[in-house]
Amino acid sequence: MDNTKTDLTGSPSNSDFNSKEKGPKIHNWVDFEKGSVDRKIFSDENIYQTELKKIFARGWNFMCHESQIVEPGSYFTNYIGEDHVIVVRDKNLQVQVLINSCPHRGNTVCRAEQGQTRSFFCSYHGWNFSLDGKLIGLPGQDEFYRGGLDKEKWGLSKAPHVDIYKGFVFASLDPDAISLEDFLGWVGRLGLDQVAEQGDIEVVDGIQKNVIQCNWKLAVDNLFDWYHGNVSHGSAMKLGLLTEEFVAPMSQMVILGEYGHAIGGPGISQKEQQRLIEKYQHVDTASNRKKPKNANSWRGEKSAKDALGPVGIRCKGHPNIFPNLWVSTGGTQLCLRLPKGPTTTELWWFTFVEKSMAPEVKKKVIQGAIHFFGPSGMLEQDDGENWSHSTNATKGFASSRRPLNFKMGLGLDEIVVDDSGQSSIETVVNEHAQRWTYKSWQEWMKAESWSELIKNHSSEPKGKI
Numbered sequence: 001m002d003n004t005k006t007d008l009t010g011s012p013s014n015s016d017f018n019s020k021e022k023g024p025k026i027h028n029w030v031d032f033e034k035g036s037v038d039r040k041i042f043s044d045e046n047i048y049q050t051e052l053k054k055i056f057a058r059g060w061n062f063m064c065h066e067s068q069i070v071e072p073g074s075y076f077t078n079y080i081g082e083d084h085v086i087v088v089r090d091k092n093l094q095v096q097v098l099i100n101s102c103p104h105r106g107n108t109v110c111r112a113e114q115g116q117t118r119s120f121f122c123s124y125h126g127w128n129f130s131l132d133g134k135l136i137g138l139p140g141q142d143e144f145y146r147g148g149l150d151k152e153k154w155g156l157s158k159a160p161h162v163d164i165y166k167g168f169v170f171a172s173l174d175p176d177a178i179s180l181e182d183f184l185g186w187v188g189r190l191g192l193d194q195v196a197e198q199g200d201i202e203v204v205d206g207i208q209k210n211v212i213q214c215n216w217k218l219a220v221d222n223l224f225d226w227y228h229g230n231v232s233h234g235s236a237m238k239l240g241l242l243t244e245e246f247v248a249p250m251s252q253m254v255i256l257g258e259y260g261h262a263i264g265g266p267g268i269s270q271k272e273q274q275r276l277i278e279k280y281q282h283v284d285t286a287s288n289r290k291k292p293k294n295a296n297s298w299r300g301e302k303s304a305k306d307a308l309g310p311v312g313i314r315c316k317g318h319p320n321i322f323p324n325l326w327v328s329t330g331g332t333q334l335c336l337r338l339p340k341g342p343t344t345t346e347l348w349w350f351t352f353v354e355k356s357m358a359p360e361v362k363k364k365v366i367q368g369a370i371h372f373f374g375p376s377g378m379l380e381q382d383d384g385e386n387w388s389h390s391t392n393a394t395k396g397f398a399s400s401r402r403p404l405n406f407k408m409g410l411g412l413d414e415i416v417v418d419d420s421g422q423s424s425i426e427t428v429v430n431e432h433a434q435r436w437t438y439k440s441w442q443e444w445m446k447a448e449s450w451s452e453l454i455k456n457h458s459s460e461p462k463g464k465i
């Protein structure tokens, strides 16, 4: 790194993002028109390093929910790419995102995953930092530094952009980043609304975490995948734990948004919507599974429709907030697919409940969350093994020469724009959302700056796709 271009006193500077000095030659790894993806992108170290800069550091990353950091001094630690960060409510109730690395020798200044503190004290030599990252004390300022250390210059680095959408805290390390609202667009917002609009929600204490030996993009790819259920989860189906209607519904809906956001999965056709309204007087858009009484139920069809729009209310698929935040079906969980090297991904599951739920109802929601996902859940035990094998087969001499096949539904569907302006594809099982995610990923990787990305990214597609 060229230190003359780097602001050593704080957050990353514009020159960190706009330099063209490093990174792999950007090839057309993704062929959107043909539906093929080069396997190299799932294990190449140089490509991975470029992702950390151009996708994770540049983009908006989900940090936590406001309910996790209510009081001054309450904090939650997370990652932006591989940068460990502390998300903390400061004394003025502002949310700060601090890089968890002491400017002295780089030690972490916070080892806990979450908690409450008055300051961040480095366990190596004792530098002490305020909740907004300022260096407020250190041993030997007079005796050893002899007054020569300018404390103003040696605070913790910070994310230059922190913003909150309906309680969800996001941060970007790029000073040139567009606003969170613009980044999310209507598709990203719709995905988060599926959780946020269900009531006065909070995160259940304790984030479920597990590591899978796979590339993070294969874990993202799978959340749109309604092709694998019957096969990958076949053993759970044989035991009667899952039904075909649940893992592989025929009626599918896809919504594609700017900057790589997408929603893919089951959808309710207008005809089916009418039937549900006649039968139940409402459409439970979030899930057609039976839920515990009062569990995160929509407060009536009117409020759901107001919040999600006429197309959004019929969409029951999985949103992915680009690059790696999955809103799981039913809107009770969010999952981050955190990169830990080109062939390792850590999954973090956040479970939400309504604050007013009875304790026994909360317990049922939590039991359901544990049952399906996380280290003890039945779904990703099956999925994770497949992703690991897929990742391994991107490294071999012969296997890596063969691009992966993303041709399902290619050129066979139509994007229809509703009177409200919301657009969607209504079809059968398909790979539109995956293709869109990889296409967008390539646009992020090719752009050398936010201004280039703004200029060159694909706008929302229309017509035949």
Ligand code: FES
Binding pocket: 102, 103, 104, 105, 106, 107, 122, 123, 124, 125, 126, 127
């Ligand atoms: S590494 Fe933090 S005080 Fe030395």
Ligand SMILES: [Fe+2]
Binding pocket: 228, 229, 232, 233, 379, 380, 383
């Ligand atoms: Fe699965």
